[in-house]
Amino acid sequence: MLDQLLAPDLANLLEEGKSDDILDFLRDLHPTAIAEILTGLDPAETLEVMRILGEARAADVFRELPIAYQIDASDLLDTTDLARLVESLDPDDRVDLLKAIPREKFEALLRILAKKERDDIKRLAQFEEGTAGSVMTSEYIALNQDLTVKDSIERIRLEGAEAHSIFMIFAIDEARKLKGAIHLADLILANPEKKLSEIMDARPQSVNALNDREQAAYLFSRYDLVALPVVDADDVLIGLITHDDIIDVLELEQTEDMERFMAITGSHENIPYLHTTIWSHFRNRVGWLVILALLGLVSGAVMQSFEQTLANLMILAFYMPMLTSTGGNTGSQSAAVIVRSLALKEIQTKDGFRVLWKELRVALLLGIVLGALAFARVLLTASASHMQVSGAITALDIGLAIGIALAIQVVASTIIGAALPLGAALLGADPALIASPALTTIVDITGLLIYFTTARMILRI
Amino acid sequence: MLDQLLAPDLANLLEEGKSDDILDFLRDLHPTAIAEILTGLDPAETLEVMRILGEARAADVFRELPIAYQIDASDLLDTTDLARLVESLDPDDRVDLLKAIPREKFEALLRILAKKERDDIKRLAQFEEGTAGSVMTSEYIALNQDLTVKDSIERIRLEGAEAHSIFMIFAIDEARKLKGAIHLADLILANPEKKLSEIMDARPQSVNALNDREQAAYLFSRYDLVALPVVDADDVLIGLITHDDIIDVLELEQTEDMERFMAITGSHENIPYLHTTIWSHFRNRVGWLVILALLGLVSGAVMQSFEQTLANLMILAFYMPMLTSTGGNTGSQSAAVIVRSLALKEIQTKDGFRVLWKELRVALLLGIVLGALAFARVLLTASASHMQVSGAITALDIGLAIGIALAIQVVASTIIGAALPLGAALLGADPALIASPALTTIVDITGLLIYFTTARMILRI
Numbered sequence: 001m002l003d004q005l006l007a008p009d010l011a012n013l014l015e016e017g018k019s020d021d022i023l024d025f026l027r028d029l030h031p032t033a034i035a036e037i038l039t040g041l042d043p044a045e046t047l048e049v050m051r052i053l054g055e056a057r058a059a060d061v062f063r064e065l066p067i068a069y070q071i072d073a074s075d076l077l078d079t080t081d082l083a084r085l086v087e088s089l090d091p092d093d094r095v096d097l098l099k100a101i102p103r104e105k106f107e108a109l110l111r112i113l114a115k116k117e118r119d120d121i122k123r124l125a126q127f128e129e130g131t132a133g134s135v136m137t138s139e140y141i142a143l144n145q146d147l148t149v150k151d152s153i154e155r156i157r158l159e160g161a162e163a164h165s166i167f168m169i170f171a172i173d174e175a176r177k178l179k180g181a182i183h184l185a186d187l188i189l190a191n192p193e194k195k196l197s198e199i200m201d202a203r204p205q206s207v208n209a210l211n212d213r214e215q216a217a218y219l220f221s222r223y224d225l226v227a228l229p230v231v232d233a234d235d236v237l238i239g240l241i242t243h244d245d246i247i248d249v250l251e252l253e254q255t256e257d258m259e260r261f262m263a264i265t266g267s268h269e270n271i272p273y274l275h276t277t278i279w280s281h282f283r284n285r286v287g288w289l290v291i292l293a294l295l296g297l298v299s300g301a302v303m304q305s306f307e308q309t310l311a312n313l314m315i316l317a318f319y320m321p322m323l324t325s326t327g328g329n330t331g332s333q334s335a336a337v338i339v340r341s342l343a344l345k346e347i348q349t350k351d352g353f354r355v356l357w358k359e360l361r362v363a364l365l366l367g368i369v370l371g372a373l374a375f376a377r378v379l380l381t382a383s384a385s386h387m388q389v390s391g392a393i394t395a396l397d398i399g400l401a402i403g404i405a406l407a408i409q410v411v412a413s414t415i416i417g418a419a420l421p422l423g424a425a426l427l428g429a430d431p432a433l434i435a436s437p438a439l440t441t442i443v444d445i446t447g448l449l450i451y452f453t454t455a456r457m458i459l460r461i
Numbered sequence: 462m463l464d465q466l467l468a469p470d471l472a473n474l475l476e477e478g479k480s481d482d483i484l485d486f487l488r489d490l491h492p493t494a495i496a497e498i499l500t501g502l503d504p505a506e507t508l509e510v511m512r513i514l515g516e517a518r519a520a521d522v523f524r525e526l527p528i529a530y531q532i533d534a535s536d537l538l539d540t541t542d543l544a545r546l547v548e549s550l551d552p553d554d555r556v557d558l559l560k561a562i563p564r565e566k567f568e569a570l571l572r573i574l575a576k577k578e579r580d581d582i583k584r585l586a587q588f589e590e591g592t593a594g595s596v597m598t599s600e601y602i603a604l605n606q607d608l609t610v611k612d613s614i615e616r617i618r619l620e621g622a623e624a625h626s627i628f629m630i631f632a633i634d635e636a637r638k639l640k641g642a643i644h645l646a647d648l649i650l651a652n653p654e655k656k657l658s659e660i661m662d663a664r665p666q667s668v669n670a671l672n673d674r675e676q677a678a679y680l681f682s683r684y685d686l687v688a689l690p691v692v693d694a695d696d697v698l699i700g701l702i703t704h705d706d707i708i709d710v711l712e713l714e715q716t717e718d719m720e721r722f723m724a725i726t727g728s729h730e731n732i733p734y735l736h737t738t739i740w741s742h743f744r745n746r747v748g749w750l751v752i753l754a755l756l757g758l759v760s761g762a763v764m765q766s767f768e769q770t771l772a773n774l775m776i777l778a779f780y781m782p783m784l785t786s787t788g789g790n791t792g793s794q795s796a797a798v799i800v801r802s803l804a805l806k807e808i809q810t811k812d813g814f815r816v817l818w819k820e821l822r823v824a825l826l827l828g829i830v831l832g833a834l835a836f837a838r839v840l841l842t843a844s845a846s847h848m849q850v851s852g853a854i855t856a857l858d859i860g861l862a863i864g865i866a867l868a869i870q871v872v873a874s875t876i877i878g879a880a881l882p883l884g885a886a887l888l889g890a891d892p893a894l895i896a897s898p899a900l901t902t903i904v905d906i907t908g909l910l911i912y913f914t915t916a917r918m919i920l921r922i
Contacts, residue, residue, distance in 0.1 A: 030664075030684075032683060032684055036683075039806075040811075066806055066807070068807050068808075153649070156646070156650075157650055166646045167628050167645075167646075184628075184645055184646060185617070185627045185628075185645055188614070188645075188649045189617075189618055203491075220705075220708060221705075221708050221709070221712070222493060222497075223491075223493055224705035225705075226628065226687060226704055226705075243687055243704040244681075244682075244685035244686075244687075246708070247681060247682045247707070247708070247711065248682070250708065250711045250712070250715075251682070251711070251804075251805060254711075254715045254718075254801075255801045255805065257715075258718075258719065258722070258797055258801055259797055259798065259801065261719070262793050262796075262797035262798075262897070263790060263793070263794060264794050264797065264798065272802070272805075272807035273798065273799075273807045273808050273816070273819075274807070274808060274812065274815060274816070274819065278819060278822045278823050278826070279826075281798075281819070281823045282823050282826040282827060285794050285823070285827060286826075286827055286830055289787060289791060289827060289830075289831060290830070290834060292786065292787065292790055293783055293786075293787050293831055293834060293835070294834075296782050296783030296784075296786045296787060297780075297783050299782030299786070300778075300779035300780055300781070300782055300783060303778055303782070304779045307775060310778065311775065314771070314772065317764055317771065317778060318761035318762070318764050318765045319758075320761070320764075321757050321760030321761055321764070321785065321905055321909070322754055322757030322758050322760065322761055323757075324785075325753065325754075325760070325785075325789075325898075325901060325902050325905055326750060326753065326754050326757060328786075328789070328898065328901060329724060329749070329750055329753055329898040329901075329902075330746070330750060332723050332724070332897065332898060333723050333724060333725050333746050333750075333898075335723075336719055336720055336722075336723035336725065337720065337723075337725065337734065337742075338734075340715075340716045340720065341733070341734040344712060344733075345500070345527055346527070346529050346733035346734045346735070347529075347733075350501075351735065355734070358734075358735070358739060358742070361739045362739050362742045362743050362746070365739070365740075365743045365747075366743060366746060366747055366750060369750075369751070370750060370751065370754055373751060373754060373755075374754070436723070436793065436897065437786075437789065437790040437793060437794075440786060440789060440790075440901070441786050441790075444782050444786055448782070
């Protein structure tokens, strides 16, 4: 990676105060590449390089810094310098940063920003994290639907200084209601005298600002969109989500799914890991842990009810961790596969029985392999000292009992792992809600029941 | 969802043979919306609806079907009908479908396709899954860099029938080497007499076809791209990755990460869940399961070495499942948070110590809460019958031992869960390789060691 190779060089030049060499060094680099290098430096060094680059270039580089580094740099800047950088950010990125800095600094900054920016920030900041409104930008081109193609192109020439985001333009009526979408390529290929209303797609996809951003991501993915207009309840155009914003949304949603699946509530997504408070990390994790610890006591109760069996044949205890963890592993595997297949719409709830039937056959194969393994292991290593319960029980018996119990446990936990997310989906809930740790704890309980029941039946103890 | 509401209606109309009503019903719908409804029908019904829609419309709808449903429908079609549908697909989607249908059908199909398509398919199909080449399309506009802006626009008018994918055009030289990229908006705003070479971005981002597709996704996300040219080793332009393809890549990579994290090797991503063979599902899962089952036996060995402690105080066994599963849960949580934070570049390996220090403090809070919980639980429910080991051991002692052991286990497994992915990243490996089940099994072992050692020290048994 560029940053790891070049950051030390840059740090050296900084230390030696060689500003000209630094300028030389960075002259031909894309602002994004410079930003990449800066992530290898500490915040003070980053600001020093930005100072050397000069205001305009520094602003370009700052835009491209990951938000964690923007926050770090913000800590060291006074309000005036920060305001200048903040003004140069895209409206949506600006709001993300402002939400993450301390409240007082945010207020101080708002006071010195121009009214136009201030209003824009307040408008965008009102949408809760997770909504479509929270990821939209206020920079887009909306033209009256009665404008001609020629006049529209003229307007784009005037408004479209930031050409990088113009791929679609939107047609509105007097009340700013969204009426249509026009692909830029279609606009330039159209007869210049036609009205926008004649060439526009009159039923464009759009999303309500209060909807979940996941809905926006779904529309992008389903309709291969490059831009999605955001409207309010009256269908008035109030913002735009662009293709690059949706990539960020997908990454955030991925984090949410992964964390949810690992029994973490809430999220640290709005604020990067190192900026999230310990208290908030704690709060996100403790809930499930307490519930699952209580559930884990049920496993203990199961063991307790088989106390005599255990006391008679201590060897059973030594294979218990292998049995419960294998159950947890197979269950987590099938749950992960099903959760993803549901998310990608490869399967739907109506396929439930086909899925369970498939998982059953996979589980039988796995159960045979793992059961045989456990059987062989017991035979090979069972020490004679543990076999003398009633004289009638041999290592073969014990191996058989443990192997069969493990095979049943593998089948049962695979099916439970597949059935729970399917059940959640059937109830309209997020399948990822069936957190893997919860599953592991549940199959611990069923596993111990299976284990001791099988052992009792086969060994008659 | 549309499909769940409308599919039954459509199925009824089909059964009653009311083709006209079906046409009426679907007339004003977007092909994507029709495709959505069809996912609620079975493959035979899908084909019947497509027959009613007529060839051109059917092809539009087929393009929009998820690949799993395209495969299902392909099974029922003869080669000629399938060939017609396949020809209408985008080049990259076409190759994805052909790779998933049976080999003989693929060969038969290739024979009846036009030479142009056949060559295109062969060229695209040569790139292995997971490479940038495997997700590129062969439909893009590349113009000689010496062409004027006016002539270029004329060429786009001719070539650009499929305007939906034109956002960027690319400038090449005589040898087809990539020379520059031009945003469509910049092209139309430019002086018509200028050459492309004068207005193009002369150092566009590009990706080698053999690189990992994740590299392409990274460039999209980092540089907010709408299209990324794909080149060969000689910098010759051979394809294009578009913004919508990269959304698919992100979803596939997400699946890969999730499955990897759940100890599943390989992947079923190229072929949807229900089309993946049982044997292949089995093979992807069995490897880790066997390794982890063997590792699980180490836990048994640890227990065995404390056999006497256990025999003396059976109550310790009943809190064991709670202890090991809580350790697994806390470890998985911190591993998930760290894996995601690394993936989003919120943290880097150089932040390792800061991360561990943060996790340590979070873990201490968690440890205190969970330890106190276990202590209270033992006091509340410990039955007197288990307390009579030496007369000197009270419920208070046992509660203390179990509570302290649990707190230590929570801290240890949180740190292990954070340290392993950081270590993997430091070695240049994918942090998600530290599968959660592997972690769970490891902290089972450390957990039992902590548990029995603590119990022995505090209870002096």
